[in-house]
Amino acid sequence: MDNIPRRSIDHGQRSSAPQSAQMAQPVPPVSVSSAPQPIRPSGEKVAKKNRRLKPLLIGLLGLIVIVGLIFGGLVVSGKFTGGTAIDSSKYQAVFLSNGQVYFGKLQNSSGEYLKLTNVFYLQTKTDPTAQNPQTTAAAGSNVELIKLGSEIHGPEDQMLISRSQVLFYENLKPDGRVSQSISNYVKK
Incomplete structure (x- = not known):
């Protein structure tokens, strides 16, 4: 029985060639591209x-x-500082993270502090005779510039401000209202 060629069934069709003959057929090479290969530099x-x-x-x-x-x-x-340079010939407004604003001459100091001298700040002045302070504030309260040092605890006229508390600062124009008020105070 070993000498009898076996026939295989291929998808329902009978093949007359032996199985080993079917597998021995050469497959022609397929060319994907006829473009020349790039020339690569030598090592x-x-x-x-x-x-x-x-x-x-x-x-x-x-x-x-x-x-x-x-x-x-x-x-x-x-x-x-990565921002506006401090112009020593002008006054600066220093805006802090707690909402307070101070005016004066700002200087870079070593470390993590800025030095502010000739310090002023704004204070709202309300009418003490008014019966409703909220109405007075909304109706046009006066804002006045206060010189640091006249407070009850008597601070010196300079502040060291932590850089981490400064949101930003601005150089003030000499003809601005704050600069003019400071200049008038200094002339007295």
Whole structure:
């Protein structure tokens, strides 16, 4: 029985060729693209190019690190605030995170504090004879500029303000109402 060729059934059709003959047929190669293959540089050229780029990349990385260290040093020392520069010839308005605003001459000091001298702040002046303080405030209360130092606890005319509490500061125009009021007070 071993010498008798066996026939296989392929999807319901009978094949007259032996099974081993069906599998031995060669498959023609299929070409996907007829485009020429790109020419690649030899390993020696690539190595030579990499040797030229390596010092350049190391130098560039070193330059970036040096610039970063210089910038970080300026920020930490307070010489670079990233915002408006303090104009020492003008007064500044300093806006704090608690809602308070102070006016005066602002200076960078070392560390985490700003120094404000010749300090003023705004205070709402209400009519003490009014029966309803809310109505008086809404009807047009007066705002006055108060010089630091006249309070009951008698502070000196300077403040050290934590940088973390400062939202922002502005240089004031010399002809603005606050600057003019401060100048008039100083002339007295």
